[in-house]
Amino acid sequence: MFWNKPIETMVRTELSAVQAARLRDTIERAYRQVPFYRSRMQAAGLLPEDIASLEHIGKLPFTTKQDMRDNYPYGLFAVPLAEIVRIHASSGTTGKPTVVGYTKRDIGIWAEVMARTLTAAGANRQSFIQVAYGYGLFTGGLGAHYGAELVGASVIPVSSGNTARQIMLMKDFGTTLLACTPSYALYIAETLGEMGLEPKDLSLRAGVFGAEPWSERMRKEIEARLSIKAIDIYGLSEIIGPGVASECECQDGLHINEDHFYPEIINPQTGETLPDGEKGELVLTTITKEGMPMIRYRTRDLTVLTHEPCACGRTLVRMGKVLGRSDDMLIIRGVNVFPSQVETVLLGLGETSPHYQLIVDREDNLDKLTVLVEVTEAMFSDEVRRLETLEHKIEAALGSVLGVSAQVRLVGPKSIERSEGKAKRVIDNRKL
Amino acid sequence: MIIKQISVFLENRPGTLAQVLSVLGEHNINLRAMSVADTADFGILRLVVNEPDLVEQALKGAGLAVKTTPVLAMRVSDKPGGLLAEVQKLTAAGINIEYVYAFAAPAAEEARVVLKVDDLAKAEQVMNGDKVADGGEGPNFYW
Numbered sequence: 001m002f003w004n005k006p007i008e009t010m011v012r013t014e015l016s017a018v019q020a021a022r023l024r025d026t027i028e029r030a031y032r033q034v035p036f037y038r039s040r041m042q043a044a045g046l047l048p049e050d051i052a053s054l055e056h057i058g059k060l061p062f063t064t065k066q067d068m069r070d071n072y073p074y075g076l077f078a079v080p081l082a083e084i085v086r087i088h089a090s091s092g093t094t095g096k097p098t099v100v101g102y103t104k105r106d107i108g109i110w111a112e113v114m115a116r117t118l119t120a121a122g123a124n125r126q127s128f129i130q131v132a133y134g135y136g137l138f139t140g141g142l143g144a145h146y147g148a149e150l151v152g153a154s155v156i157p158v159s160s161g162n163t164a165r166q167i168m169l170m171k172d173f174g175t176t177l178l179a180c181t182p183s184y185a186l187y188i189a190e191t192l193g194e195m196g197l198e199p200k201d202l203s204l205r206a207g208v209f210g211a212e213p214w215s216e217r218m219r220k221e222i223e224a225r226l227s228i229k230a231i232d233i234y235g236l237s238e239i240i241g242p243g244v245a246s247e248c249e250c251q252d253g254l255h256i257n258e259d260h261f262y263p264e265i266i267n268p269q270t271g272e273t274l275p276d277g278e279k280g281e282l283v284l285t286t287i288t289k290e291g292m293p294m295i296r297y298r299t300r301d302l303t304v305l306t307h308e309p310c311a312c313g314r315t316l317v318r319m320g321k322v323l324g325r326s327d328d329m330l331i332i333r334g335v336n337v338f339p340s341q342v343e344t345v346l347l348g349l350g351e352t353s354p355h356y357q358l359i360v361d362r363e364d365n366l367d368k369l370t371v372l373v374e375v376t377e378a379m380f381s382d383e384v385r386r387l388e389t390l391e392h393k394i395e396a397a398l399g400s401v402l403g404v405s406a407q408v409r410l411v412g413p414k415s416i417e418r419s420e421g422k423a424k425r426v427i428d429n430r431k432l
Numbered sequence: 433m434i435i436k437q438i439s440v441f442l443e444n445r446p447g448t449l450a451q452v453l454s455v456l457g458e459h460n461i462n463l464r465a466m467s468v469a470d471t472a473d474f475g476i477l478r479l480v481v482n483e484p485d486l487v488e489q490a491l492k493g494a495g496l497a498v499k500t501t502p503v504l505a506m507r508v509s510d511k512p513g514g515l516l517a518e519v520q521k522l523t524a525a526g527i528n529i530e531y532v533y534a535f536a537a538p539a540a541e542e543a544r545v546v547l548k549v550d551d552l553a554k555a556e557q558v559m560n561g562d563k564v565a566d567g568g569e570g571p572n573f574y575w
Contacts, residue, residue: 375441380497382439382476382548383530384469391473409473412443414495 003119022287033078073099101291113243114147121231127153132180139241144179178207182214186365189225199227211334253318268326339425436484441497467533
C-alpha cells in the first residue's frame, strides 16, 4: 500500500533530477539565511553555484550535533522566527537540549512522510492508531499523530505510560495499529499476559516501532506475542523526527524518503563517501525543509544503503537496520544519553570523582541505567545515611540532566578499570 | 574517653573484607573491635585498633577509602542494666546516639562499648563523671 505512489515509485533519473533541484535551492537558502552555513562554505572556498549537481554534495562540510549546540537555540534557523510554528528538542550533552524549528510547510512535509510510513504499515482511513510515543518536546508522539491524521485514521493520542490503561483503551477502542518504542511494545505484550488477555482479545494488526535500535529477534518476539506485523521506522529530530525512513511490508530495509532527505554513507574516520553495501555512518541532507535546513548532518548511526529494487515496488533507496553508533551515545528508553553528560553532572557536584561507568541492562524489556561512581576520601563518610543521601543527590541531578532515571552505585576508589587510551565508560549488557 | 575509629568503604562483593584484613595482617595489627554497617550496594567497616594512625596510612596505601572518626568509648559492667545506666546519662544530657557497637569480655566482667554521638565533647564530659566509664587506669582504651 502506498500513500504517494508517484513519488515512492519514481524512476531513479527523475528522482535524481528532483533531488538536484531541491538541493540547489536548499544550499542557496542556507547560504543566504544562515550565517553559520555561509561562513562554513566560505571557509571551504565554496559558493552555492559550486553545488550544481548531486555529485558535488561531497564538497560541502559536515554539520554535527556540536554545531547545533554552538548555535543554541535558534542560530541554525533559516526563516524569521515569526514563521516558526513549532519547536522540538532532544536532550543535549551539556544539559542544553538540541533545538529544532519547523515552519507550517515543514509540519506538512513531516505529516506526509509519516503518512507514507503508516500506510506502508497497513494504515488507512478505517484504522484506529494508538500513539503511545511520548508527546511533548520529543518528536515521536506529535510526528506519528500528524501523520495518522493526514491518513485520515482515528487517532488515539494516549502518549506513553500507564500500560494497563493503555491496554484497556486498545481493547475497548478497537486499536488496529500501535505506534511506540519496540521495548515498550514488548512490555505491553507482557502486561497483556499478566492481565489475562490474549492478542485475539484485541484488534491490533500492526505496529510502527522506532526511536531505539532493535533486532530481528526482538521483532519476531513482538510479532509472536502481539500477533501483529512489526514495522521498523527511523527518524531523528535534527532531520525532521520519525518519518525519515520506514520499512514496507517486505520488512527488508527501510525506504528513505529521498525526495525530502538526501542520504550518504561515509567512513566515520575519514569522512570519505562509501558505495552501496558498505557499512558506514549515515549522513543526511534535508532538501525541502524551510525552518532549519540540515546540510550533510552526521547522524552517527551506522548502517548500509542499497538501491536494489524492492519487491514492494518502491524505488526509494533502502537503509539497513541501524547497526550501532559511531560515537558513544546510548539510547535508553528512547532518550539519547552521552557518558559526557554523566561526567558533567559528577564534576558539577564537586565532591565526586571523575571516574565513573555506565552500565545498561534490559530488565522486563525496559532499559535500566546504573551509574557506578568511585568514592573519594572527600565524599566518604562513616555514616551510611550520608552516603545514601549522596547517592540520591547524584541520582536526582542525573535524572534531571539525562531525562531518564539512573541508579547510582558507589564503588571503591580505583575499582573502575583504567585504560591507557579511551576510558571504557559504557558496558551495554542489552542483548539486541 | 574519645578514641579514633577507622572507617573503610567496602563494596558489596566477595573479597573486600579479606583485602582489608590482609593489610592489617601485613602490618601485624590486631583488631580490637569491628562492625559493619551494610546497605544493598556497599558496607562501611568500622575498626578499633591500637595504632589507628598507622592503620589509616596502610589502608589508604592499599587504595581504600578510609576515614578516621572520633568516637566515644567506654567500659560498662557486664550485668543486666549496665549499659542502660550509661545511655540514660547521655539521654539526660540530650545527646543523640548515631550508632553503637559493643563487645562483652566475660573474663573481665565488663563490656566495651563504642558510641558515635552528635556531641562528642559533651558526651565525654557526662561520662567522665562516672568512674566506670574510665576506671582511672590511664588512657589506654584500645584494650
